[in-house]
Amino acid sequence: MERTFLLLAAFIFSSGQCQDTDPSRDPDASLAVCKPDIRALGVHSAQILELQRLIQEQAQQLMALKESTLAAVPRMAFTAALGHSLGPVHIDLTVKYPLIISNIGNGYNPATGIFTARVSGMYYFRYTMFNNLGSRSNSVMSLMKNSQRMVSTWDTSGSDDNDTATNAAVLQLEEGDNVYTRLYANRQIYDDGANYNTFSGFLLFPL
Known part of the structure; x- marks a missing residue:
């Protein structure tokens, strides 16, 4: 689970590059403009696939845990x-x-x-x-x-x-x-x- 969070954080914070616009040079620009890093897209795709794999694996583990718990509880x-x-x-x-x-x-x-x-x-x-x-x-x-x-x-x-x-x-x-x-x-x-x-x-x- 911790590994999933780390991969997700890495994906979010490395998903692009931001440049601050100087209002003195461009009066109409008052917000930061973010541009995606095209070179990192391949890395991000791999991270997404890894996240999907980990999520699916954890879902299977949770299902197995639920089934084993239900089987362990006696029913009368x-x-x-x-x-x-x-x-x-x-x-x-x-x-x-x-x-x-x-x-x-x-x-x-x-x-x-x-x-x-x-x-x-x-x-x-x-x-x-x-x-x-x-x-x-x-x-x-x-x-x-x-x-x-x-x-x-x-x-x-x-x-x-x-x-x-x-x-x-x-x-x-x-x-x-x-x-x-x-x-x-x-x-x-x-x-x-x-x-x-x-x-x-x-x-x-x-x-």
Whole structure:
């Protein structure tokens, strides 16, 4: 890059010769008149070609650096939906969301309902919970990290027929940590194929 600047400077400052006009001899001339140095044109052409070559070379280097940087940054993001009603369940249950909307990095496993961190970092997770049981509302869920409860949603009574809740958390995960949602014993959630119940997450940045 420094070499490019030096060549450009050399081209600019050697591109011609300037002569100051003496106003006493030529009253109409008040500015310097610059005349190109014809002998230097061949040198300047070579400098231009060299500048063009260096610029093209640096552009290729920047592109390669950009591609290598993008390849080095892990990409993990997913959204999955339940698509059907679940419960009442007899025991605390990991919810399996079988409908994959996106799963970049394949961190989410629809067979288990569990997201597994492929790289240590800060992650964002969000889930929704829905029921339409009115006064019989009986839905309680939590977002779990390994076996630890992070955040929860609760709806066990109400006068309306439709209730929805959502919660989210930013979690620091080590490689191999698991994140999932839990529906508690004797609770239930409702879905009719409109994907009211979803589970999402993505990597904010690696650590």
